[in-house]
Amino acid sequence: MELSNSLGLVLPELILSLSGLIMLLFAAWGGDRLSSAISIACCVALGAAFALVAPSVCAGASGPDTIAFFGQFRADAYAGMAKLMIYAASGAALIVAPRYFDRLGEMRAEYPVLVLFAALGMSIMVSASDLLTLYIGLELNSLSAYVLASFLRTNEKSAEAGLKYFVLGALASGILLFGMSLTYGFTGGTSFAAIQAAAAAGEMSTGMLFGLIFVLAGLAFKISAVPFHMWTPDVYEGAPTPVTAFFASAPKVAAVALLGRVAVEAFGSQADAWRQVVIFAALASIVVGALGAIGQQNLKRLLAYSSINNVGFLLIGLAAATQAGLAAMLVYLAIYVVMTVGSFAALLLLRDAEGNQLETFADIAGLSTTRPALAWCLLLIMFSLAGIPPLMGFWGKLVVFWAAVEADLLALAVLGMAASVIGAFYYLKFVKVMFFDEAADRVTGEADKANWVLLAICAVLISPIGYLLTGWLVSIANTAAGSLPLAG
Amino acid sequence: MGGFPILSAMLLVPLVGAIACLFSEAKTARVIALIATLVDLALGIVLWMNFDVGGAQWQFTERASLFAGFDYALGIDGIALMLIMLSVFLMPVCIGASWDSITKRVGEYMSAFLLMEVLMIGVFAAQDILLFYIFFEAGLIPMYLIIGIWGGDNRIYASYKFFLYTLLGSVVMLIAMLWMVIEAGTSSVPALMVYDFPPEAQTWLWLAFFASFAVKMPMWPVHTWLPDAHVQAPTAGSVILAGVLLKLGGYGMIRFSLPMFPEASAQFMWLVLGLSMVAVVVTSLIALVQRDMKKLIAYSSVAHMGIVTAGLFAFNTQGLEGAMVMMLSHGLVSGALFLCVGVIYDRLHTREISRYGGIAINMPAYAAVFLFFTMASIGLPGTSGFVAEFLSLAGVYQISSWAAFVCTTGIILGAAYMLYLYRRVAFGPQVNADAAAMPDLSMREYLLLVPIALAALWMGVYPESFLAPMRQDIAVLDARLSRAAPESDAHFVMGEGTPAQEAHAEGEAH
Numbered sequence: 001m002e003l004s005n006s007l008g009l010v011l012p013e014l015i016l017s018l019s020g021l022i023m024l025l026f027a028a029w030g031g032d033r034l035s036s037a038i039s040i041a042c043c044v045a046l047g048a049a050f051a052l053v054a055p056s057v058c059a060g061a062s063g064p065d066t067i068a069f070f071g072q073f074r075a076d077a078y079a080g081m082a083k084l085m086i087y088a089a090s091g092a093a094l095i096v097a098p099r100y101f102d103r104l105g106e107m108r109a110e111y112p113v114l115v116l117f118a119a120l121g122m123s124i125m126v127s128a129s130d131l132l133t134l135y136i137g138l139e140l141n142s143l144s145a146y147v148l149a150s151f152l153r154t155n156e157k158s159a160e161a162g163l164k165y166f167v168l169g170a171l172a173s174g175i176l177l178f179g180m181s182l183t184y185g186f187t188g189g190t191s192f193a194a195i196q197a198a199a200a201a202g203e204m205s206t207g208m209l210f211g212l213i214f215v216l217a218g219l220a221f222k223i224s225a226v227p228f229h230m231w232t233p234d235v236y237e238g239a240p241t242p243v244t245a246f247f248a249s250a251p252k253v254a255a256v257a258l259l260g261r262v263a264v265e266a267f268g269s270q271a272d273a274w275r276q277v278v279i280f281a282a283l284a285s286i287v288v289g290a291l292g293a294i295g296q297q298n299l300k301r302l303l304a305y306s307s308i309n310n311v312g313f314l315l316i317g318l319a320a321a322t323q324a325g326l327a328a329m330l331v332y333l334a335i336y337v338v339m340t341v342g343s344f345a346a347l348l349l350l351r352d353a354e355g356n357q358l359e360t361f362a363d364i365a366g367l368s369t370t371r372p373a374l375a376w377c378l379l380l381i382m383f384s385l386a387g388i389p390p391l392m393g394f395w396g397k398l399v400v401f402w403a404a405v406e407a408d409l410l411a412l413a414v415l416g417m418a419a420s421v422i423g424a425f426y427y428l429k430f431v432k433v434m435f436f437d438e439a440a441d442r443v444t445g446e447a448d449k450a451n452w453v454l455l456a457i458c459a460v461l462i463s464p465i466g467y468l469l470t471g472w473l474v475s476i477a478n479t480a481a482g483s484l485p486l487a488g
Numbered sequence: 489m490g491g492f493p494i495l496s497a498m499l500l501v502p503l504v505g506a507i508a509c510l511f512s513e514a515k516t517a518r519v520i521a522l523i524a525t526l527v528d529l530a531l532g533i534v535l536w537m538n539f540d541v542g543g544a545q546w547q548f549t550e551r552a553s554l555f556a557g558f559d560y561a562l563g564i565d566g567i568a569l570m571l572i573m574l575s576v577f578l579m580p581v582c583i584g585a586s587w588d589s590i591t592k593r594v595g596e597y598m599s600a601f602l603l604m605e606v607l608m609i610g611v612f613a614a615q616d617i618l619l620f621y622i623f624f625e626a627g628l629i630p631m632y633l634i635i636g637i638w639g640g641d642n643r644i645y646a647s648y649k650f651f652l653y654t655l656l657g658s659v660v661m662l663i664a665m666l667w668m669v670i671e672a673g674t675s676s677v678p679a680l681m682v683y684d685f686p687p688e689a690q691t692w693l694w695l696a697f698f699a700s701f702a703v704k705m706p707m708w709p710v711h712t713w714l715p716d717a718h719v720q721a722p723t724a725g726s727v728i729l730a731g732v733l734l735k736l737g738g739y740g741m742i743r744f745s746l747p748m749f750p751e752a753s754a755q756f757m758w759l760v761l762g763l764s765m766v767a768v769v770v771t772s773l774i775a776l777v778q779r780d781m782k783k784l785i786a787y788s789s790v791a792h793m794g795i796v797t798a799g800l801f802a803f804n805t806q807g808l809e810g811a812m813v814m815m816l817s818h819g820l821v822s823g824a825l826f827l828c829v830g831v832i833y834d835r836l837h838t839r840e841i842s843r844y845g846g847i848a849i850n851m852p853a854y855a856a857v858f859l860f861f862t863m864a865s866i867g868l869p870g871t872s873g874f875v876a877e878f879l880s881l882a883g884v885y886q887i888s889s890w891a892a893f894v895c896t897t898g899i900i901l902g903a904a905y906m907l908y909l910y911r912r913v914a915f916g917p918q919v920n921a922d923a924a925a926m927p928d929l930s931m932r933e934y935l936l937l938v939p940i941a942l943a944a945l946w947m948g949v950y951p952e953s954f955l956a957p958m959r960q961d962i963a964v965l966d967a968r969l970s971r972a973a974p975e976s977d978a979h980f981v982m983g984e985g986t987p988a989q990e991a992h993a994e995g996e997a998h
Contacts, residue, residue, distance in 0.1 A: 369593070410663070436637060475556075
């Protein structure tokens with residue numbers, strides 16, 4: 001009985017892994033001819049998993065019914081909401097890719113399969129309720145990601161990105177494993193429940209504190225929070241743009257959600273121990289992300305710093321360590337994913353007449369006169385990322401700071417908000433280049449329909465119209481955050 | 489009006505117009521924008537006609553729980569009504585002022601202005617503190633575009649400075665708002681206006697709000713963005729900036745700072761009075777030496793706003809009423825002065841005062857109109873400026889004779905720089921041939937300037953029309969402030985003497 005229950009709970013992951021394996025066989029025998037068919041099939045698999053997860057999120061699944069495999073895996077609403085975002089973002093990464101790779105003659109059947117496996121890994125990550133499950137999910141995702149980063153084998157930059165990502169990622173995994181082993185050694189268990197029980201029993205021992213810090217450091221690498229952010233600009237710039245879009249969205253969701261779960265479910269009773277770490281990482285990410293972006297000329301690098309900046313705001317929600325804080329974090333994540341997918345969809349539309357991808361500021365000068373629709377969409381996204389009302393990005397910041405103020409973290413809220421003004425500077429530069437500068441008229445390439453549809457959807461969602469969805473989004477995020485066992 | 493949601497309609501009309509303009513070409517966009525703003529003006533007049541003077545404090549209220557965390561709540565009192573009227577009155581003028589002078593990207597330009605109108609009306613009508621913040625901050629986006637795309641040579645610097653300055657000012661206010669919403673358990677502005685925050689918290693909240701409103705106002709020494717923004721913005725942009733956007737700071741103080749934090753307001757009264765005094769004197773002196781017409785008027789705006797802040801923090805009815813009339817009057821007069829500058833700028837494409845001279849000879853009608861607004865700015869009796877300055881200074885005098893004394897020098901200095909400007913532009917020998925060849929006002933320019941002149945005259949001759957709707961709200965505010973009102977430095981002693989002396993003492997006390 002137990003087994004069949006458990007299998008039922010991991011059904012979305014089963015679908016993903018089985019279809020991934022089948023697609024892999026197809027790819028091996030059929031070759032790259034089948035790549036578009038495989039892309040579609042992978043999208044369908046992601047869609048099926050999405051449809052399977054959605055009801056549990058709406059119902060707010062929580063409690064012992066959601067535990068599978070003797071506490072290794074939890075399919076609660078919190079995991080569910082993160083999974084929805086992961087599947088949607090992965091689907092978007094599949095949709096924007098073919099056109100990009102086709103032009104380079106590099107569209108291979110492995111791409112959708114790798115994305116699918118990465119999504120599977122992330123799906124396991126957010127459901128992990130044991131350090132080992134966590135590690136399996138994380139590595140499955142990371143290994144797929146390393147390959148994806150160097151997907152353009154003949155391109156030096158892409159290869160460099162893959163190598164950098166791999167070396168630093170391996171280091172982070174090592175740190176994480178080290179932290180896990182310390183935690184295990186000082187608590188006597190690997191399951192989050194066991195760690196929680198040991199941590200709640202009394203004072204936190206120094207060894208356990210070290211374990212906690214190393215685990216946090218390993219995860220901070222995955223979400224590219226300062227001071228573990230150094231790889232991000234290089235990898236984002238070097239990786240093929242659809243892959244960058246993928247990196248900036250889905251794995252961020254997974255790692256942030258996982259971080260939230262580890263912090264609350266395993267170390268929830270010792271919130272004071274990790275809160276200061278999270279607060280430091282949050283403020284440092286906001287400031288470094290903002291300052292680092294100012295000098296950038298490459299748009300992908302700029303968006304990399306922008307993602308570091310955004311992670312800072314996400315961590316402010318986590319630092320609150322309350323249900324409202326976690327809900328705010330999930331809301332911010334959802335808005336962040338939409339903004340990221342939108343900005344990369346727009347970036348992919350920047351092509352010259354030969355179809356070459358354009359990615360510097362000089363290329364988009366005066367875009368508003370030559371491509372007004374694209375420029376206005378980018379304007380919406382940039383102001384939204386800067387957190388200027390009435391766009392959705394503002395609302396994400398609002399809920400996060402709301403939670404922080406409610407948790408009496410006033411100083412953090414004030415500093416974070418003031419630092420967001422630094423970030424506004426380079427988002428403004430984006431708008432300035434597109435709207436105020438003389439037209440360079442380099443973006444002359446044909447537009448891709450799929451990208452346009454994605455961009456249009458994202459633009460509508462982050463425009464003030466999106467506010468009509470806030471009631472619904474907040475209630476889902478609240479039930480999702482409520483499904484986590486919050487200590488105290 | 490029954491249940492007709494007139495405030496929502498006033499938001500919707502320009503919004504629809506803005507979207508339509510974005511997709512239409514130059515000629516259609518101009519017509520759409522004009523129609524949209526005129527319809528909004530008509531709606532505004534209907535609003536005023538239906539406003540029940542002396543009735544409920546909040547009228548035309550609408551409330552819908554559309555969003556999570558805050559409500560879509562609108563409603564106005566007399567103060568908001570007057571400022572909404574100012575906005576809808578100036579908007580068609582702005583569209584008219586840009587009719588010929590804007591030739592590139594007209595659709596987007598008109599769209600930005602209509603969006604601006606939506607947001608300004610939204611700010612004044614919002615009854616939810618977070619909704620207010622959204623409208624308040626969102627105004628940065630269209631104004632940034634207006635300055636940056638259609639501005640002068642140094643427009644990019646000015647647009648950045650405008651945006652970042654005002655954004656930095658207001659972000660901390662958001663945190664303060666969140667704290668208040670959590671503390672009071674409601675985000676409704678009327679509820680917060682009667683909520684008593686603990687005095688020690690008020691200090692911090694007041695400072696957070698002040699940071700934002702002082703920048704918007706702008707008060708000395710955070711006024712430096714204004715001359716840049718004014719000089720670089722296109723004429724209509726300056727009009728809307730001086731006419732309405734500067735009023736957001738004053739409105740914020742009268743709606744938030746004073747009623748929500750009376751104790752803190754009293755505590756910081758001297759800070760505000762001190763900064764106001766400095767603003768009045770220093771910026772007037774700066775205005776005196778300007779060579780650029782727009783810059784001169786921009787500095788004069790800072791000086792006039794100094795009188796507004798002094799009046800607001802006088803803690804009495806005259807001061808508050810005077811500050812409100814000053815905001816309305818300055819909105820009309822400085823807007824009109826920027827239009828006057830725009831008229832000759834369109835002809836000669838320079839704002840250098842020395843490039844003009846003696847244009848009263850070839851442009852007599854223009855000189856007359858310009859003279860009227862110059863006088864209104866100085867505060868000549870019969871114009872709106874007189875009512876405004878007299879009331880505010882009478883209010884300030886009750887709380888501090890010294891502050892009143894220093895602020896009154898502003899009137900003298902104001903007369904100096906405005907008359908000096910007028911003399912250099914309109915009188916004197918016609919040294920510049922091209923300036924001497926400029927044609928007089930066109931029909932379109934008459935249509936823009938004359939209504940404003942009539943309104944300023946109306947406000948000067950019969951201010952009761954404008955004071956009546958606000959009287960009750962100001963009385964409520966005054967009553968709320970009375971518990972914290974600082975003591976006056978003038979200690980009047982009721983005389984025993986003859987009836988004539990008694991009357992004299994009375995006159996001094998009021």
